[in-house]
Amino acid sequence: MTLTPSLTVQPGPPEPAITDALVREHNLTEDEYRRIRSILGRTPTYTELGIFSALWSEHCSYKHSKPILRTFPTTGRQVIQGPGENAGVLRLPNGWAVAFKIESHNHPSAVEPYQGAATGVGGILRDVFTMGARPIALLNSLRLGPLTEPRNRYLFGGIVRGVGDYGNCVGVPTLGGEVAFAPGYSGNPLVNAMCVGILREEDLIRARAEGIGNVLLAVGARTGRDGIHGASFASEELSEQSEARRPQVQVGDPFTGKLLLEASLALIQSGEIVAIQDMGAAGLTSSSAEMAARGGVGVQLNTDKVPVREEGMSPYEILLSESQERMLVVAEPERIPAIEAICARWELSATAVGHVTDDGDFRVCHDGQLVASIPGRDLVDECPIYYPAAEESTQARSRREASPPPSATMPGTQSALEQLLDVPSLASKRWVYEQYDSTVQAGTVIGPGGDAGVVHVPDTPFGLAMTVDCNSRYVALDPYEGGKAAVAEAARNIACTGATPLGITDCLNFGNPEKPDVFFQFREACRGIADACRTFDTPVTGGNVSFYNENPGGAIDPTPVVGMVGLLHSIEHHTPSRFITPGHRVLVLGSTDGHLGGSAYWAHLLGFVGGPPPPVDLEAERKLQQVLITGAEKGLLASAHDCAEGGLAVTLAEACFPATPEDRSLGAAVDLSDYARGLDPTPLLFGEDQARAVVSVAPQHVPAFGRLAAEHGVPLVDVGEVTVAGSLLSILTSKERTAWDPSHLSSIADRSIPRRMTPRATQPGEGQ
Amino acid sequence: MKYRVHVRILPRPGLLDPQGQAVEHALATLAFANVGNVHVGKAVDLDVVATSEAEAAKHARAMCDKLLANPVIEDYAVQVEPIS
Amino acid sequence: MKYRVHVRILPRPGLLDPQGQAVEHALATLAFANVGNVHVGKAVDLDVVATSEAEAAKHARAMCDKLLANPVIEDYAVQVEPIS
């Protein structure tokens, strides 16, 4: 049955009348509502209001961030697909390409940690396979309030289980991630998930509806009442009111997710379809409207044809449901039987729910009645764009300019390192990543626990390195330097494995952008990211903005998470982060000034979060990366570990740790008495100067590696030797000699999180 | 008095229950006809000391609210029987 | 007639039940005193059409024997109530 556009739009019988209160409930401003009326030339129906509300939500429209995002570098010879599609795509050698993307699922995880995190992983997998890429790795970046709070333990336990269960079941290894804890995340946990997939360049498919008369098919799970208004929910602060309007929890079904993955890749391979897109935030509405807008066409949806899970669902509910594990496919009508057959092979159904039209309208019919008709371009493009005021708060400035109170007592070097390794943010994340299958697909070269994950690309000589990074304390203290530091740390992590950074995806988690100090953080952090990406030639290929991460208790620290991928031309050249051979020389690359501003030492041992974070010299970072990459390619490096939180001391200790707890730690004898002009032990060992790495090199390669560093103008100092398993990590400074048993340090780091997360802490009700 | 408490915790109606669906589907292929509305959840059995059956049930409900069930996605039911 | 069947599937006595232990421990730390013998298993609810309550229960037991429970590790109990 087709409807002629001349039919007038009528509200469905049970639909409420439009009132000011209803408009407000839909998170639309008066001005936005006026604009909607002028686009339509009439009052919208309830269904239309819902559609606008979803597509004009911050989550879908990027109305507060678009102008800033446009300042990112997005081009380069490696870029096949930049921002605007479901995932970015970069070129690899021999006709291969990598698709990758990061996305947040913060608000749903605050409500139901397990399902929120699981569906976050499900969503990011779909974003990647929708491009025609087979997912080969997952990463995740988590932020939580301190584990001293029962609620945070409950959230953390549920989130980690949710992330794990989804990826494990689908069979995609999790190769890395990060976890940090700080008070601002209490009640506002952050769950960012990243997926990396590979494809042949010729198999790339874009989510563009084309071909008038082509059909739209819903593939996968049935539509229920889950997550209605999820997109607008994710675009507001969490308050008691939002608690009441909380959408019904979306439940993930990784089993169906896996079938959908296989069916989607088979559909793309078969050439039977024109386009495919996952139904993510704002479900059927955003997937169809966005595909139509990209293709410059209109669509008509027949909501009564959509397979539903519950009786009596209204068009409004069907359009806005965020039920998981669903895809929307565009195809020529003659191809329907072939498509149905492919889906049936994977035990899924495909149902025609609409078609592509030539008039550019976004039209919805239900039981023969036209319930929505909106000019499609206006729906997607006419959302107002805001340029909020940006101004740094005086508090932020004074925190940056402050130094620790003189009365602060500094712990001795010996205990400082032990205490730092017990801080959950710095400790080993083994408890987390052992819940994630990191070896499925049998291509893992470096799993979680190294500087970056490395996976072999099947049937090729090369590998992909990947990481997610952000030090939000740096960003809070200086958003511009913090933004640069996030990219620099990611690139350093990639380079430490021997891989060349290729490009990034970002997940920009911030508070309410309508507050000038928050928008200042956002703008400056983005400027930092953009500058770093330009220097490193790592274009931004896409990402996600998550605003409104605040509740009455406070806002999160600004957390622009950078997800980066790099190329290892030959997997044989991968470099581990840990020392491997006693007798190898230990060398420090880069220069040490003893910068303690913003450091973990100040934050966790003195309880002082402040001071300027370490400045990032992008040129120095680039040169350091060059040395690490070339050193690996020439086979000169036995290990390389970047210096990040906790400085040289933490880096040296981690380099001694064994890969599995059953193995023994190596030791190291390090002499820093002449290093860095005789700096005091605390700044020397715990300062967080950027652009540094600790490497180990076989004695016979030291001269060649020294020449390499000199060629690139990177300072290199030989500071000691790797010693046999069971020996100490000893560090001599101009003032003192300190020695630790690295096995003891390793067990402090390994036990930090599990001893706080007893089994009971992960029981459902504990934190309620 | 000692009571045996049986708690059943099941997904809230309307929420997707993939496990229930899978079991329903499996039962159908095993030729168990006329079976529907299958849901899978958790069962918890425990002994509790209380002065009356009603008090035992009250305790059990408190445990569900506080720990055993997740009110965001689960409903629960409690049964109590005296242990001789 | 249609019947609602409630199945409880619990670990066989004597088998290690780490989930039950974890819950028992958590209840204790939440100051639920006098609780013991905690076990955690699965609950399955389903509707079945049968000519009598007894027949519905028989069907349900067959489903448990065949699919729902694993006799190596689990025992089950079936309850049936008519649906009005």
Add this chain to the structure above:
Amino acid sequence: MMRAAVITFPGSNCEHDTVRALTQAGIHAELVWHRETSLQAPDVVLLPGGFSYGDYLRSGAIARFSPIMEAVRTHALAGGAVIGICNGFQVLCEAGLLPGALTKNAGLLFTSRTVRVTIERSDTICTVDFEQGARLSLPIANGEGRFVADEQTLDQLEAEGHVVLRYAENPNGSARGIAGICNPQGTIVGMMPHPERAANARLNSGEGGRFFSSIVTSFHSQMLTSPPNTSGLNRDSYVE
């Protein structure tokens, strides 16, 4: 060339890894979808890892009823070689082709790590290339990997030498540290560790590859063509 059938259930996710490891060992491997009802007389059947049917209800509980399982059972009962890895092991236990069951890990968490195991029996179809008592490291990745059986069954497994792999450091509370077992003939083997993920010397230890080369060795040494002895191979003998 030897021929292997790798059974794929909806939710399997290690089938391609398994095919790769078999191919590397010189075995021709084909995927067989669970809906099939017959096998094309393969020399060995592999049940790969993954989450068949989402592992809903219990791991392997639903997969056991897949149409292809009748053919797998017939093949097994006739003395044919069957190897179950991780989820495949769970399916074999659920199907009663091996005794015992795999339950939630004692630590209650999914556990993915490298563990050390000992080869307890080097005369099964997939361990003949190892020395008896050999130690090696293999990845595990499961939430329900804790092997349990009643004491009598465990005693029998030990007494008759049907424990194939044992953990050096028990990661999940498995009864007697059991990581893998076989039937009395050594023709049906189930194990929780994933040798196919450690079978490529360019990427990892490569030690897992010997499980697959063992298949070829045992085939050439006619271990697999000896007249089938089906005693003790029906479900009841183990379940009761």
